[in-house]
Amino acid sequence: MLAPRKKLWSTPERAVTAAIDFVAPFKEEDVVYDVGCGDGRVLIKFAMLEGTSTRTKFVGVEIDEDRANEARENVEREGLSQRIVILCENALMVDYSDATVVFLYLIPRGLRLIKPILLGEEGKRGGGRRIKIVTYMSEFEGETFVRKVNVEPEHQKGAGWPVHLYELEAQEASLTG
Incomplete structure (x- = not known):
């Protein structure tokens, strides 16, 4: 079980469940990113889903070094280091x-x-492919x-926050400078 060191913004379980309903199960050709992955809980939940291919690749992006290390420890604790990679980087540079x-x-x-x-x-993304994007709280x-x-977060009874699914076309990357 995850043992967070410090409490920051964490995705509520009900939002993760909604995201799973939108995009799972994951196929072997899928590469799933969690931008601002925090302690890695969303990726771990995704990777452990029944019906998800063991060849699916999961990538967490976290700018805070302590949180990225915490995510790596949690991934290792769950035995998922071969399937989940945690990058400690600025998400805008990935x-x-x-x-x-x-x-x-x-x-x-x-x-x-x-x-x-x-x-x-x-110009940083090869295109012509569809990409599924799930956003929590904002459109x-x-x-x-x-x-x-x-979804109603467990810690905010009566609140209702949106989870959105987008299926968007990525543009072809420019070959000119």
Whole structure:
């Protein structure tokens, strides 16, 4: 079981369950990213899902070194080090060209910044492929979601926060400088 060292923003279990309902089971060709993965709980849950291929690749991106190390420890504790990689990097500098599914629990500004990178508008992503993107709490501006559910976090009785699924086309990466 995960043993968090410090309590920061963590994705509520009900939001993870909604995300699973949207995108699982994962296939062997899937590469699943969790941007701002924190302690790794979302990726661990995804990787342990029944019906998910053992060849599915999972990547966590976490800018905070302590949280990235915590995620790595949790991944190792669960015996998933061969399937889950945790990067300690700025999410805006990561190459998502292999991503087929991305989970984002970011504020609107973060979504605005990462959207062009995920969709190839920055020339960092090979294109012509569909990518499933799940956002928790905030919407992708200018995009139409395919599904939406509201979840009540365990720690906020009566609150209803949205989980959105987008299925978007990534643009072909530019070959010119």
